[in-house]
Amino acid sequence: MNERNDNPLYKYIVQDPEAFAQNLARFIEEGGKAVAAYIEPREKGEARTRVADDIAEVMKTIGQISEYWLSDPQRAVEAQARLWSGYMDLWDQSLRRMMGERSRPAAEPDQRDRRFRDPEWSENQFFDFLKQAYLITTRWADSLVEGADGLDGHTRQKAAFYIRQIANAISPSNFVLTNPELLRETVSSNGENLVRGMKMLAEDIREGKGDLKLRQTDTTKFKVGENLAVTPGKVIAENALRQLIQYSPTTETVRKRPLLIVPPWINKYYILDLNPEKSLVKWLVDQGHTVFMVSWVDPGAELAEKTFEDYMREGILASLDDIEKATGESGVDVTGYCVGGTLLAVALAHMANAGDSRIKTASFLTAQTDFSHAGDLKVFVDDRQLEILETRINERGYLDGSVMARTFNMLRSNDLLWPYVINNYMRGKEPFPFDLLFWNSDSTRMPAANHIFYMRRFYLENAFAKGQLSIDGEPLRLKKIRVPAYHLATREDHIAPAKSVFTGAAMFGGPVRMVVAGSGHIAGVCNAPVLGKYQYWTGPAPSGAFEDWIANAKEHPGSWWPDWDAWLKKHDSEMVPARVPGERVGVIEDAPGRYVMTKAA
Structure with missing residues (x-):
């Protein structure tokens, strides 16, 4: 033997x-x-x-x-x-x-x-x-x-x-x-x-109703509102496209100027509020910010005609109106994550044309405005492929979120696809429970009109960076965005490559703080200081080649969050008594609200 x-x-x-x-x-x-x-x-x-x-x-x-x-x-x-x-x-x-x-x-x-x-x-x-x-x-x-x-x-x-x-x-x-x-x-x-x-x-x-819905985590271990997205707050406003959450303060005084976060509508907002340890929302509240969050609806065919401009008006501009009613403050710091940042830049250019100065600072987290170096997602964008996409998406009126999930998995297939195929279907083992992957599987649909416009006008034509987009007959110019801007890129980003973020940031017309964080599109952003992970680089305002900028940038250990907090407070340090959510406008329901709980059918 x-x-x-x-x-x-x-x-x-x-x-x-x-x-x-x-x-x-x-x-x-x-x-x-x-x-x-x-x-x-x-x-x-x-x-x-x-x-x-x-x-x-x-x-x-x-x-x-x-x-x-x-x-x-x-x-x-x-x-x-x-x-x-x-x-x-x-x-x-x-x-x-x-x-x-x-x-x-x-x-x-x-x-x-x-x-x-x-x-x-x-x-x-x-x-x-x-x-x-x-x-x-x-x-x-x-x-x-x-x-x-x-x-x-x-x-x-x-x-x-x-x-x-x-x-x-x-x-x-x-x-x-x-x-x-x-x-x-x-x-x-x-x-x-x-x-x-x-x-x-x-x-x-x-x-997956006939298509493979690859399981990447044990979904039975998580529930939104119970062990995910649990930072206390209230939904204080809503319309067809979004709910607006105001979070409950944890400090006796807060910054006078409110902070609005605009997440991408490609996924649900709670990536920024996964759990108390990793929650950017909770951390900001604990630093004395009055935080408002846009929670996008999971759209069906009834919202097929909602456009990119509708998302701007009913998302960002409507939220500015609601925040003023809720706090009495017209000046707001606004943050956009991923495509939420692209939307924010469009809104800023439009507001510059209209003489609307309510946004006092703008922060962009892994957000692209110049798509010249947009990475491997551009593989799926040319006239022929967009024609096929338009035919498919118009049949339902929306793009199913699972399509984008599969696309993102393919960008890093050796990390996000094949290991799970081997573990699940060859080893026969259930994947480990992981909150990030639960969020990733909680897919969100995209209205036909909005998604087609976004893919064609931004990814294919790069129209915004070229000054070829317009609203109300007025061309949108990045150079007309003169509010102080904080641009975060992540070094290993496969969705919004650091070089792409950098080149777009260089086109803004006002003062820009450029920061590059370690890791990728999600982990680099959601890197709480308590975790003690990764690092970030700072340097002068973006210009020239990204490779030269990063080679001469100063490296700092740990999370970039404190750097951002200091930057925000530098632009407004006045404090006021803490605000009770809904005190001035009433409460619709407790956070996280109905919209984020809706599961794509």
């Missing part, structure tokens, strides 16, 4: 063939349920297969890369020779290792690549060979995109993105027979993990 255990192959051999066969039968049975969950909504006309257009777009783009290399026989031969050279080097090193000689890896993964951390990827020659062959092949494919001359920037970006998605999908870490950890687990459990995984897959397809 000990000899068998000492054999390195023993852990990959099924020890109970009868149990394995029974589980294989159960696996096939559960697979039939998954297929049925996929087919049934399509037979009833409740779901439609949309992959043809997507595949056509991918093949067309990759075809342009192939055309470049195949159009010249010498180029094609040289490209093939580079690939075969990598394979021959791998073969040579593998033979040396097999014969007991010293060898070196022909290809090694990036140290940050978590897919190949199991020791067997290096210690077992079979799995090591698979890993290196995969790395050689995918890096060669990347080089074909980089080396294809004559491509426009958008096509090259799309091709690089599609190649990366294909490479991530075919990784040997994603398959039972080529992943040592998965194979060991399958053998040791006699395939029980695969049965559990297929059962979960069927459940998730059924939950």
Whole structure:
């Protein structure tokens, strides 16, 4: 028995063939349920297969890369020779290792690549060979995109993105027979993990009404208003698009000037109020701010015609009116997060044209106004793809939030997609409860008119930065925004890249404080001082190249929140007695309110 255990192959051999066969039968049975969950909504006309257009777009783009290399026989031969050279080097090193000689890896993964951390990827020659062959092949494919001359920037970006998605999908870490950890687990459990995984897959397809709704956390452990979004406050106003929350003070005195936060409508606002430890809202209240929060509605087809301008008027401008009624103050500090910041910039440019000076300072958290460097989301934005999107979105009157969730997952598929596929459907394990991922799954729809306008006019045409947007016949100019502005970018942001935020901030006409935080779009923003994580950089007003600015910026440990708080108080330090929410205007309901509780159907 000990000899068998000492054999390195023993852990990959099924020890109970009868149990394995029974589980294989159960696996096939559960697979039939998954297929049925996929087919049934399509037979009833409740779901439609949309992959043809997507595949056509991918093949067309990759075809342009192939055309470049195949159009010249010498180029094609040289490209093939580079690939075969990598394979021959791998073969040579593998033979040396097999014969007991010293060898070196022909290809090694990036140290940050978590897919190949199991020791067997290096210690077992079979799995090591698979890993290196995969790395050689995918890096060669990347080089074909980089080396294809004559491509426009958008096509090259799309091709690089599609190649990366294909490479991530075919990784040997994603398959039972080529992943040592998965194979060991399958053998040791006699395939029980695969049965559990297929059962979960069927459940998730059924939950997605025919599409896979990937579970990234245990959603039963969280409930909005009970252990999420629990900072005390009152809803003091509402209209068709938003509720306005005023939070209860925790200090005897507060800043005279109120603070309004405008979150993105792509997700629900409570990312800024996840729990007491990580809540930006609670922290601001504790620093003596009177905080108001916009809580956007989860729109249905009845709001299909609501435009970007409607969001500005019924969101920001209406909230300024309501805040004045609630506090008696006409001057307000306003903060916009992500697309909420883009909306805020549009509102400021419009207000500058109208002579409306109610916004005294503006803060932009990972918000883009110049979309020249908007990152991989631009992969999905060109005339053809927007035409397809418009057709799909107009059928319902809104874009389902799950579409954007899948898109964001694809931007970081090796972190947000494939690890959950492996954990859920191959290991058969429930994901851990994680409040951030619960929020991420709590998707929100977007009205057709608003979303189409946003994607076309901002991402495709970059019309705002070019001065080609107008409201009431007046062009909107970033240079006319002269209120003090605080711009936060995050260094690893894959949604609003730091360079994109920086170039937009440089176009403002007033004093700008530029800050770059460590981490990404969510963790870099929601980084409470008590956590003691990451860092942030400060420097002069943005100008020139972002790379030069960040290279000369001053690094500070910890959260950027105290820096922002000090900046806000520098522009208004007058204190008044703490305000009771709704005291002057009445209360509609307790925070977090009905709108955020609505679950997209």
